[in-house]
Amino acid sequence: MSDSKECIRVALVGPQITCWGLQQLVQSSPRFSLVGSAPSLSTCMQGAWPAAADVVVVDFDDSEELPTLLDFLGVCAARLVLLTAMTEVAALDGAVLKGLQGIVRKSEPPGVLLKAIEKVHQGELWIDRGSTSRIFVEMLRQKAARNDDPELARIATLTQRERQAIAALASDTSAPGKVIASRLCISEHTLRNHLSSIYSKLEVSNRVDLYAFATRHHLDKPQLRAT
The missing domain is CATH 1.10.10.10 (Winged helix-like DNA-binding domain superfamily/Winged helix DNA-binding domain)
Structure with missing residues (x-):
């Protein structure tokens, strides 16, 4: 388990306006350090990626992006948290079985995402009870x-x-x-x-x-x- 006092290096993947909002959230706590962002998983797969990240927060709602997410899981050493409004539970369950460490719903309060990042960094899963x-x-x-x-x-x-x-x-x-x-x-x-x-x-x-x-x-x- 990681040291609970260690600064967690976070990278963001998602639309620019979403990443801007997430950046403000992440930088509001001294527990986290933002090390980079990218507009899409496809961009990340092409090599435009900050390798120093401990946890990557990925924002998308389209289930058609899941295959790219699974590909990214195979090449990314960081732990991944998905921020989503997706309702396709079977697809999301499958992603967790293939290595996704956390899922945060967009309906959750902002603090939940920070908690999820911290717990995933410590090696835990962050998913709902169901x-x-x-x-x-x-x-x-x-x-x-x-x-x-x-x-x-x-x-x-x-x-x-x-x-x-x-x-x-x-x-x-x-x-x-x-x-x-x-x-x-x-x-x-x-x-x-x-x-x-x-x-x-x-x-x-x-x-x-x-x-x-x-x-x-x-x-x-x-x-x-x-x-």
Whole structure:
């Protein structure tokens, strides 16, 4: 992880007027140093690029730009954050799976972009909770397909709420269902329904088996940070 006090070198890619606004935002904090800008990813791919950047903020809303973004990911050593109003979640999820480290919606307050730059620089992903869940499942699906691992394939069928329940149960094996349900802000009845579904999907028969399965596959760990 990068030193939290290190000045983060930021480069911008986008229309001139957008880059001007982003420049004012980035330069408003001593945590960041602007090292350059470019009008488009195509320009960057032609070699007009400040190589010293730690994080690159790319601004576009057209999904047709995504292939160029993926090409740029392959040649750019910096971490990338996409600032966008795109709604094509499958395309954005695919970009994250191929190396995009952050997505910030244009509807978010300006401070969110600065926070995203900082967290991405520290090696974290910056994506919303819905994307985190979908991408996690897709990563498991792809890994299971590569390895032909039936247990990973079963994990990929879990919902986000079921994974949260597993993590809560595995982190405190002695806690009664009432306590676990309270921590998850659900009723005991809902927790029992989750457990029934989890046992069926993972092919385990009780909490002891579930704990063993969860620790073996790191399902007892917190999920990736999400916005």
